[in-house]
Amino acid sequence: MTGAARPHLVAVLAFDGVQLLDVTGPAEVFTTANGHGGRYDVRIVSVTGQDVRTSGGIRLGADGSLGSLPGRLGTLLVPGRRDWRRAVDVATLTSGVRDLAGRSRRVASVCAGAFVLAEAGLLDGRRAATHWRLAGELAAAYPAVRVECDPLFVRDGHVITSAGITAGMDLALSLVEEDHGAGTARDTARELVVFMARPGGQSQFSARLRPREAEHPAVRVAMDAVSADPGGPHTPATLARLGTVSARHLSRLFRGETGLSPAQYIESVRLEAAQALLASGTDPIEVVAEEAGFGSAETMRRAFQQRLGLSPTHYRARFRTTAAAGAAAQVDS
Numbered sequence: 001m002t003g004a005a006r007p008h009l010v011a012v013l014a015f016d017g018v019q020l021l022d023v024t025g026p027a028e029v030f031t032t033a034n035g036h037g038g039r040y041d042v043r044i045v046s047v048t049g050q051d052v053r054t055s056g057g058i059r060l061g062a063d064g065s066l067g068s069l070p071g072r073l074g075t076l077l078v079p080g081r082r083d084w085r086r087a088v089d090v091a092t093l094t095s096g097v098r099d100l101a102g103r104s105r106r107v108a109s110v111c112a113g114a115f116v117l118a119e120a121g122l123l124d125g126r127r128a129a130t131h132w133r134l135a136g137e138l139a140a141a142y143p144a145v146r147v148e149c150d151p152l153f154v155r156d157g158h159v160i161t162s163a164g165i166t167a168g169m170d171l172a173l174s175l176v177e178e179d180h181g182a183g184t185a186r187d188t189a190r191e192l193v194v195f196m197a198r199p200g201g202q203s204q205f206s207a208r209l210r211p212r213e214a215e216h217p218a219v220r221v222a223m224d225a226v227s228a229d230p231g232g233p234h235t236p237a238t239l240a241r242l243g244t245v246s247a248r249h250l251s252r253l254f255r256g257e258t259g260l261s262p263a264q265y266i267e268s269v270r271l272e273a274a275q276a277l278l279a280s281g282t283d284p285i286e287v288v289a290e291e292a293g294f295g296s297a298e299t300m301r302r303a304f305q306q307r308l309g310l311s312p313t314h315y316r317a318r319f320r321t322t323a324a325a326g327a328a329a330q331v332d333s
Contacts, residue, residue: 007041008074008179011100014046014062015093017086020054021165022079022110029172029188036187038180045069047092055082066096069103075175076104079168080112084134087112088119098122108160108175110168117161118142126156131164169194216253218243223258226266230273231293236262270294271303278316285312 010030012023023044030040046052049065078097081087088094098120101107109117114130115138117123124144129135129151139147148154153162153171162171169192177185222239225232239262240247247262254262274292277283286297289312294300297312304312 007039009070009072010040010042010075010077011069011073011104012042012044012077013066013079013093013097013100014044014052014060015081015087015090016052017081017083018052018054018060018079019081019111019165020056020058020060022113022168023054023060025166025169026077026108026110026172029169029176029192032191033176033180033184033188036191037184038176038188040074043069047090047096066100069100071103073100073104074106076100076107077168078107078109078113078116080110080115080130082112084112084115084137088115094119104158106158106160106175108162108171110162110171111164114138114145114161115141117159118145122159123161126159127154128156128159128161129154129163129167130161133164216257218245218250219253219257222250222254222262223265226269230270231291234266234293236266239266266293267303268307271307274300274304274312275315278312288312 010027012027014023027042027044030038030042034040043063044060045064045066045068046062047066049062049068051059051061054060076097094116097116101117101120101122107117107122109130111131112134114123114128115134118128118138118141123142125146127146127148128138129148130138132149135147135149138145151163152167153160153174160171160175162168173185173189173194176188218240221243225239225242226234236247236251240250243250245253251261254260254265258265260268270293274288274294277288277291281288283291285300289295289297289300292300294303301311304310304315308315310318
């Protein structure tokens with residue numbers, strides 16, 4: 001690709017209500033990569049070629065219509081809008097995406113753009129990601145899609161879908177690396193002052209990705225008890241007694257309705273409680289571990305590393321305040 005005579009054409013589809021950063025974030029990555037050995041021709045297109053109004057009210061210019069694009073594309077990138085139903089209801093948008101996808105070497109989406117790909121039938125039988133708040137809606141609206149809640153982006157064949165908004169830049173950097181190597185991607189990330197590979201997944205932002213509502217009363221009682229008092233002395237056995245079922249039966253019910261075992265559910269609620277305490281308070285790690293029900297700081301640390309990919313201390317530093325980054329900048333200057 002590096003020695004190709006023609007630049008790699010990236011068509012970014014814009015439409016009314018689109019989230020501005022879904023469009024401009026990846027576009028900035030590709031155009032910045034051009035200064036470090038990349039060869040990208042980035043074009044923002046709309047269905048009709050008219051300018052569009054973004055979710056924030058900012059007018060975004062279009063380079064042309066879908067029909068203005070050549071016969072073959074390198075990458076088709078579909079951003080999203082907060083009200084994804086308004087996007088998938090536009091027949092000319094979904095049919096246009098379907099047509100362009102058939103002419104593209106690869107297809108990518110950012111955030112709720114996954115819904116447009118799903119409506120066009122491009123995600124049937126594929127693994128896919130979207131914003132953590134929308135993962136359940138994507139799975140419910142398009143059951144043929146295998147939704148993954150935590151990754152920042154997911155690749156399944158030539159289709160790549162990313163999580164919320166800024167994850168589109170993570171996705172774009174991965175495509176730059178695929179096309180031009182790690183050196184170009186690293187230089188691009190350095191210039192944009194972003195992670196080459198961001199640590200952790202969406203779980204660190206979403207607290208707990210909640211399981212769907214339980215129907216069996218024994219499961220509901222157990223879930224309510226743990227949620228009401230995460231630091232309580234909960235075990236699978238005590239929860240089973242609350243629901244007047246055996247521990248084995250409760251485990252089967254839990255897995256069937258939530259995809260988790262009772263022990264995993266207890267840990268997920270305690271993890272959410274610890275995240276809230278770390279982000280909003282100043283108590284020592286040991287105190288947070290006790291209040292959240294982990295018992296010891298080491299047990300909590302293992303849970304954080306396993307589920308979120310970072311320690312409690314790093315979680316607090318990342319999500320409590322931006323002051324630490326500002327202070328570091330002042331020291332460095």
